[in-house]
Amino acid sequence: MLKFEEISPSEFFYRNKEIAGFENPTKACYTIVRELVENSLDACEICGILPDIKVVINETGEGDGINKIIKIKVKDNGIGIPKENVPYAFGKVLYGSKFTLRQHRGIFGLGGKMAILYGQITTNNPVKIITSTIGSKLLHFFVMQIDILKNEPNILRYEEFENKEGWHGLIIEFTFLGNYYNSRKKILEYLFQTSILLPYMNLVFMDNYGMLVFKRKSSLLPKIPEETLLHPKGIDLEMLKRLISINKKETLKCFLVKNFQRIGNKIAEDIIKQLNLNPDFPVRKLKDEDIIKLYNIFKNYNFKKPSSKSLSPVGENLIIGIKEIFKPEFIAFNTRKPSSYEGHPFIVETAIAYGGNIPIPSDNEINLFRFANKIPLIYDSYNDVSMKVIKDINWNLYKIDIYKEPIAFFVHICSTKIPYKTLGKEYIANVPELYKEIELSLRKNARKLSAYLNKKRLYEYQKKR
Amino acid sequence: MLKFEEISPSEFFYRNKEIAGFENPTKACYTIVRELVENSLDACEICGILPDIKVVINETGEGDGINKIIKIKVKDNGIGIPKENVPYAFGKVLYGSKFTLRQHRGIFGLGGKMAILYGQITTNNPVKIITSTIGSKLLHFFVMQIDILKNEPNILRYEEFENKEGWHGLIIEFTFLGNYYNSRKKILEYLFQTSILLPYMNLVFMDNYGMLVFKRKSSLLPKIPEETLLHPKGIDLEMLKRLISINKKETLKCFLVKNFQRIGNKIAEDIIKQLNLNPDFPVRKLKDEDIIKLYNIFKNYNFKKPSSKSLSPVGENLIIGIKEIFKPEFIAFNTRKPSSYEGHPFIVETAIAYGGNIPIPSDNEINLFRFANKIPLIYDSYNDVSMKVIKDINWNLYKIDIYKEPIAFFVHICSTKIPYKTLGKEYIANVPELYKEIELSLRKNARKLSAYLNKKRLYEYQKKR
Numbered sequence: 001m002l003k004f005e006e007i008s009p010s011e012f013f014y015r016n017k018e019i020a021g022f023e024n025p026t027k028a029c030y031t032i033v034r035e036l037v038e039n040s041l042d043a044c045e046i047c048g049i050l051p052d053i054k055v056v057i058n059e060t061g062e063g064d065g066i067n068k069i070i071k072i073k074v075k076d077n078g079i080g081i082p083k084e085n086v087p088y089a090f091g092k093v094l095y096g097s098k099f100t101l102r103q104h105r106g107i108f109g110l111g112g113k114m115a116i117l118y119g120q121i122t123t124n125n126p127v128k129i130i131t132s133t134i135g136s137k138l139l140h141f142f143v144m145q146i147d148i149l150k151n152e153p154n155i156l157r158y159e160e161f162e163n164k165e166g167w168h169g170l171i172i173e174f175t176f177l178g179n180y181y182n183s184r185k186k187i188l189e190y191l192f193q194t195s196i197l198l199p200y201m202n203l204v205f206m207d208n209y210g211m212l213v214f215k216r217k218s219s220l221l222p223k224i225p226e227e228t229l230l231h232p233k234g235i236d237l238e239m240l241k242r243l244i245s246i247n248k249k250e251t252l253k254c255f256l257v258k259n260f261q262r263i264g265n266k267i268a269e270d271i272i273k274q275l276n277l278n279p280d281f282p283v284r285k286l287k288d289e290d291i292i293k294l295y296n297i298f299k300n301y302n303f304k305k306p307s308s309k310s311l312s313p314v315g316e317n318l319i320i321g322i323k324e325i326f327k328p329e330f331i332a333f334n335t336r337k338p339s340s341y342e343g344h345p346f347i348v349e350t351a352i353a354y355g356g357n358i359p360i361p362s363d364n365e366i367n368l369f370r371f372a373n374k375i376p377l378i379y380d381s382y383n384d385v386s387m388k389v390i391k392d393i394n395w396n397l398y399k400i401d402i403y404k405e406p407i408a409f410f411v412h413i414c415s416t417k418i419p420y421k422t423l424g425k426e427y428i429a430n431v432p433e434l435y436k437e438i439e440l441s442l443r444k445n446a447r448k449l450s451a452y453l454n455k456k457r458l459y460e461y462q463k464k465r
Numbered sequence: 466m467l468k469f470e471e472i473s474p475s476e477f478f479y480r481n482k483e484i485a486g487f488e489n490p491t492k493a494c495y496t497i498v499r500e501l502v503e504n505s506l507d508a509c510e511i512c513g514i515l516p517d518i519k520v521v522i523n524e525t526g527e528g529d530g531i532n533k534i535i536k537i538k539v540k541d542n543g544i545g546i547p548k549e550n551v552p553y554a555f556g557k558v559l560y561g562s563k564f565t566l567r568q569h570r571g572i573f574g575l576g577g578k579m580a581i582l583y584g585q586i587t588t589n590n591p592v593k594i595i596t597s598t599i600g601s602k603l604l605h606f607f608v609m610q611i612d613i614l615k616n617e618p619n620i621l622r623y624e625e626f627e628n629k630e631g632w633h634g635l636i637i638e639f640t641f642l643g644n645y646y647n648s649r650k651k652i653l654e655y656l657f658q659t660s661i662l663l664p665y666m667n668l669v670f671m672d673n674y675g676m677l678v679f680k681r682k683s684s685l686l687p688k689i690p691e692e693t694l695l696h697p698k699g700i701d702l703e704m705l706k707r708l709i710s711i712n713k714k715e716t717l718k719c720f721l722v723k724n725f726q727r728i729g730n731k732i733a734e735d736i737i738k739q740l741n742l743n744p745d746f747p748v749r750k751l752k753d754e755d756i757i758k759l760y761n762i763f764k765n766y767n768f769k770k771p772s773s774k775s776l777s778p779v780g781e782n783l784i785i786g787i788k789e790i791f792k793p794e795f796i797a798f799n800t801r802k803p804s805s806y807e808g809h810p811f812i813v814e815t816a817i818a819y820g821g822n823i824p825i826p827s828d829n830e831i832n833l834f835r836f837a838n839k840i841p842l843i844y845d846s847y848n849d850v851s852m853k854v855i856k857d858i859n860w861n862l863y864k865i866d867i868y869k870e871p872i873a874f875f876v877h878i879c880s881t882k883i884p885y886k887t888l889g890k891e892y893i894a895n896v897p898e899l900y901k902e903i904e905l906s907l908r909k910n911a912r913k914l915s916a917y918l919n920k921k922r923l924y925e926y927q928k929k930r
């Protein structure tokens with residue numbers, strides 16, 4: 001007799017932690033730092049606060065040889081978490097505040113919990129959280145663990161303190177077993193690239209080797225992304241049926257205008273006409289075949305491109321950063337207009353830089369720097385959609401040998417949903433709509449680089465003569 | 466005010482289906498076939514039945530240009546599913562019968578549901594299931610969908626029929642929108658490699674192009690893997706605490722002997738002595754510091770290697786298959802003794818073949834064929850742990866140029882838990898214990914190949930003179 005059972009989400013990710021970026025003690029270190037710093041950055045940007053983040057990593061003497069018990073503490077001046085949400089925010093997997101339709105680094109409701117879970121299963125110590133929301137008179141202090149079988153928080157201690165200094169933000173501290181020595185280089189690379197994209201961030205990093213300050217260079221915060229409606233192109237049937245059942249009392253015209261961006265009165269009426277229905281048709285009476293018709297109309301209708309108000313592209317900061325680090329002799333950059341996939345708006349920005357300090361890539365490698373919602377992607381570039389685009393392009397057309405010349409590629413994608421291929425956010429899946437936008441953007445830059453190199457070669461040829 | 470919410474596991478995977486192998490309509494086709502065939506193979510092997518599987522893929526005329534509505538039907542003669550479990554087996558994500566400690570292809574309790582979910586969100590049609598267990602007098606027929614928000618089955622229709630022919634097994638049928646044309650090649654490659662590993666399988670494959678039969682070549686079924694206990698080496702603290710709380714009434718000695726393989730009376734007493742405790746010590750009285758001591762003893766104790774009774778290596782069939790397809794002039798093969806990681810036993814088997822029909826790899830590629838629990842891994846070899854091992858080895862030591870000679874590598878890993886890096890089971894994570902075993906196994910084969918090539922070069926050199 002086979003034993004059928006259901007497991008909780010926390011049990012699932014405990015059993016399969018390699019899936020979430022915890023495949024070995026070196027990678028675990030990196031993933032933990034990444035998850036905590038991204039939570040802090042989201043918490044500051046969501047309410048327009050200039051981020052002040054402190055990361056302290058302390059390798060204690062204990063451990064099992066190569067792996068040591070490491071204490072990590074991350075402090076930020078962000079929006080904090082209200083008292084009643086803290087236990088679930090850090091003790092319930094698939095719980096969070098980022099399931100909304102706007103750009104943020106978090107999307108899964110999992111990252112912070114996985115970091116804490118890994119610490120719990122390797123050291124048995126609880127996590128400490130101190131937080132206060134903006135304007136709150138109280139500081140909330142929690143000591144807690146995750147009940148992994150039940151996916152419930154387990155609060156060991158709670159205390160309140162007077163918030164005398166009017167501080168707001170969050171401090172998280174816990175221990176875990178990891179190989180910090182082997183992961184340090186990639187952690188610093190991650191923080192360094194983050195500081196290039198976010199000149200308005202101030203981050204102090206302390207470990208056993210010393211202190212690094214990624215100093216704030218600008219007080220200019222990008223505008224805060226606003227929550228938006230789905231773009232109708234690419235909506236699947238599940239989402240359509242769900243929106244219909246939520247809006248049972250609406251008329252068809254009202255339903256279309258209120259639930260999707262880029263559908264105004266005229267377009268709604270045009271779509272309704274294609275369905276052979278009336279604007280006042282009660283949406284709950286739509287039959288399955290009408291819904292499928294609507295789904296197909298949405299796929300093929302020529303809607304205006306999505307609005308960018310839910311997005312926050314990286315823009316100029318990327319170019320400033322590239323110039324500062326690589327001092328290239330040439331740089332081509334462009335930002336695509338917003339596009340969408342499965343209803344999610346996205347913007348692709350790419351740059352190709354040439355010369356200066358850019359190294360000629362070593363055997364068959366490509367200098368590709370990838371970013372998603374302002375997160376630098378440091379691992380697994382080979383299978384990333386951007387790498388696929390670069391390898392599929394026939395660079396002979398542009399008379400560029402990408403393996404033998406000092407060329408660097410930069411790709412940033414921002415979206416209300418980044419289609420990561422892995423839960424550790426290592427690389428982006430080969431989604432056709434993204435592929436197409438990255439290709440168009442890179443080819444535009446390739447043409448400019450090609451023109452520059454032609455001019456340069458012509459000039460050098462004439463110089464010789 | 467930020468909106469905090471919890472989402473269900475089905476909602477989570479619906480939102481992030483790229484994570485589960487559904488990143489585009491071509492890959493979705495492949496993943497769907499893979500998930501259904503693996504479920505059928507597990508269902509036959511679990512009770513020692515020679516698999517008879519039929520896969521029918523029918524591209525209907527409808528769709529949106531490149532992507533067509535596809536009807537898939539898979540029928541097997543396996544163990545079937547009892548009536549009361551069917552709705553959850555196909556309607557509740559993170560539900561299944563494979564959360565046990567033995568080798569099977571399934572591990573997540575997700576695959577079949579994701580396939581059905583993808584069909585549901587792209588075509589809105591329900592799934593049809595017909596099943597009967599061994600010896601059952603009834604056939605059970607379900608028409609159902611998944612309530613994605615709630616992670617609950619939604620049964621639209623149920624009927625019982627008399628099982629006149631005493632059939633047992635399962636038939637699953639549903640429609641989905643996909644790009645079968647572009648995925649067909651990889652699907653056939655997957656089925657072909659599966660038939661090589663499993664000469665006892667009979668699989669009939671029908672699509673719009675015709676019919677293919679992967680004929681049974683042998684009636685010899687490998688022994689059925691038995692459920693086992695965790696191996697103590699590498700057990701984490703969560704598992705240890707959980708086992709202690711389940712076995713509250715036991716004495717310490719009883720607890721150790723009953724819950725872990727390779728701990729007999731003598732070893733238990735030795736471990737208890739290292740803890741400065743007595744064999745009769747009630748295990749529920751263990752303090753946290755004792756548990757951490759036990760955890761550390763488990764890490765460093767020289768336990769006997771795990772038993773292989775929960776595993777089913779591929780053995781001879783791999784060699785027979787390689788010889789049949791590639792007709793190599795030389796082949797080196799070895800099977801490692803069982804090892805373990807995080808308490809899970811695993812066996813690595815590798816082969817290196819040379820010459821015959823093996824092609825010289827094209828620009829910087831490597832002929833690497835990977836298998837995990839007898840599943841051929843067709844995608845994303847670049848980041849797989851086996852590929853990392855091959856690239857890290859200095860092949861000059863063996864005087865082999867793996868990029869310029871007709872060499873093919875074969876790696877099979879079987880375990881009670883395969884540490885996949887992705888939920889689509891595309892490649893295996895870089896887990897140190899696995900890396901080490903793969904390296905030792907490949908080096909052993911490399912030495913044999915090196916000796917053969919030296920002899921061959923010497924012989925050809927002498928022939929010239």
Ligand SMILES: Nc1ncnc2c1ncn2[C@@H]1O[C@H](COP(=O)(O)OP(=O)(O)OP(=O)(O)O)[C@@H](O)[C@H]1O
Pocket residue numbers: 035039040043076078079080081089090095096097098105106107108109110111112113114169170
């Ligand atoms: N430093 C922080 N300041 C304020 N809120 C935070 C902080 N860290 C976590 N949170 C809250 O806890 C929730 C859960 O965080 P967690 O990292 O587990 O998931 P997420 O960030 O929503 O998604 P992801 O898994 O993609 O990181 C967040 O949605 C956020 O509301």
Ligand SMILES: Nc1ncnc2c1ncn2[C@@H]1O[C@H](COP(=O)(O)OP(=O)(O)OP(=O)(O)O)[C@@H](O)[C@H]1O
Pocket residue numbers: 500504505508541543544545546554555560561562563570571572573574575576577578579634635
């Ligand atoms: N063809 C089949 N015959 C018998 N039982 C089946 C069949 N297909 C599915 N099942 C049952 O349904 C359960 C759920 O299947 P599902 O594919 O969703 O998950 P899984 O196979 O357990 O794990 P994975 O996600 O790794 O595939 C299985 O555990 C098995 O008990």
Ligand SMILES: [Mg+2]
Pocket residue numbers: 035038039106107110111112
């Ligand atoms: Mg997060």
Ligand SMILES: [Mg+2]
Pocket residue numbers: 500503504571572575576577
């Ligand atoms: Mg399965």
